[in-house]
Amino acid sequence: MALQTITQDALVESLFEIIRCHGYEGTTIALLSDITGLKKSSLYHRFPAGKDDMVKAVVLYVSAQLQQLIIAPLLERQVAPEERFSKMLVTVKAFYGGGNKNCLLNVLSLGEAKDDIKTLLKQDYAAWFAALSALAQDAVLTQTEAEVRAEQFLIxxxxALVVQRLTENPPTFDNCMAYAQKQFFKSSDG
Amino acid sequence: MALQTITQDALVESLFEIIRCHGYEGTTIALLSDITGLKKSSLYHRFPAGKDDMVKAVVLYVSAQLQQLIIAPLLERQVAPEERFSKMLVTVKAFYGGGNKNCLLNVLSLGEAKDDIKTLLKQDYAAWFAALSALAQDAVLTQTEAEVRAEQFLIxxxxALVVQRLTENPPTFDNCMAYAQKQFFKSSDG
DNA sequence: GTCTATATAATGATAGAC
DNA sequence: GTCTATCATTATATAGAC
Structure with missing residues (x-):
């Protein structure tokens, strides 16, 4: 059998999909080995500190994705707020597989992941929240109201991810996102 | 050291708190033994089929709680819809410890719990959804709109539980519930 | 950098005394 | 019905050949 070869980026992407699906304690090194095709010792060669090292690499990868694909476009002030939001929704739907894939923030904040990992997750949430809040303020809302809208959207x-996973009813997530967009930009009184 | 003694109800309640906190794979028999004070073999005596038996007992316990404390009061048609909803919110806030405790439906739909357990969780969600939908219809909404409101509330x-766990920002859940109540009963135009 | 082989600890589960 | 003691399996992790 030929030696396995896989770039670090592709490997981390693969680890990400496994971890978001199985959670922290549900993800075993044996499972990672089986799915990536790399033997366990090879995984340890790439991530000397073991499982926590692998999880941390995944979290950092997701942080970078979030920053590039979601947050940066939200802050492009030359684009109209509604259009920035629409483009974010396209990315978000793809990122969560139309609501069929879990959010790492939910999955890893549940398990007994180390504190430094939970701090990173918290920062990711805060960054997304701040970008949404800034967008809402660009759309003429007060800071207070903008923060409420940002939080409501992330909630x-x-x-919707939890409910769709629970009910296995695929339109839930996409429907909810469409409704959330209307709520995000509605006039302040309603 | 004296023999441990604990009623089955108190034991299941204790198992519930451990499982909702640690998830399916994060909950080990050793942990259950440590916290309940019962030795592992005593736990197996009470739940001969092992871990899945324990989890199933917890899910059935939660189903009963949901039915008695949340669903039944929602369907008391002699009480005004707004009041039924308000009373539900009091129960819900207590049940989730003001947003500091996890929902078993989220926790167990993530792990690799057996299919019959996931079916029970699905039924719990469906029952709560149906009761909310009936309530919204009592409050004069169309069936379609009632179902949207019910789903939006459960989402x-x-x-809010996920976001509060993530941010460790305690008012999130209670604030969200207050807002959700207003949304649930607002007039249909939006 | 990947592999085979192995060490060490934790996990789910059982046997049998009291 | 609870306990001590133990088992078989799986988990994380490492050593060393190629």
């Missing part, structure tokens, strides 16, 4: 994302 | 519950 809708996490909640 | 808010699950999402």
């Amino acid at each position: 809708a994302v996490q909640g | 808010a519950v699950q999402g």
Whole structure:
């Protein structure tokens, strides 16, 4: 059998999909080995500190994705707020597989991942929240109201993912995102 | 050291708190033994089929709680819909410890719990959804709109729990519930 | 950098005394 | 019905050949 070869990026992407699906304690080194095709000792060669090292690499990868694909576009002030939001939704739907894939923030904040990992997750949430809040303020809302909308939207994302996983009813997430967009930009009184 | 003694109800309640906190794979028999004070073999005596038996007992216990404390009061048609909803919120806030405790439906739908357990979780969600939908129809909404409101509320519950766990920002859940109540009963135009 | 082989600890589960 | 003691399996992790 030929030696396995896989770039570090492709490997981390693969680890990400496994971890978001199985959670921290549900992800075993044997499972990572089986799915990536790399033997366990090879995984340890790439991540000397073991499982936590692998999880941390995945979290950092997701942080970078979040920053590039979601947060940066949200802050492009030359684009109209509604359009920035729409483009974010396209990315978000793809990122969560139309609501069929879990959010790492939910999955890893549940398990007994190390504190430094939970701090990174918290920072990811905060960054997304701040970008949404800034967008809402660009759309003429007060800071207070903008922060409420940002939080409500992120609650809708996490909640819809949980509910769709639970009910296995695929339109839930996409429907919820469409509704959330209307709510995000509605006039302040309603 | 004296023999441990604990009623089955108190034991299941204790198992519930451990499982909702640590998840399916994060909950080890050793941990259950440490916290309940019962030795591992005593746990197996009470739940001969092992871990899955324990989890199933917890899920059935939660189903009963949901039915008695949340669903039944929601369906008391002699009480005004707004009041039924308010009373549900009091129960829900207590049940989730003001947003500091996890929902078993989220926790167990993530892990690799057996299919019959996931079916029970699905039924719990469906029962809560149906009761909320009936309540919304009592409050004069169309069936379609009632079902949207019911789903939106349950999404808010699950999402707010995730976000509060993530941010460790305690008012999140209670604030979200207050907002959700207003949304649930607002007039149909939006 | 990947592999085979192995060490060490934790996990789910059982046998049998009291 | 609870306990001590133990088992078989799986988990994380390492040593060393190629």
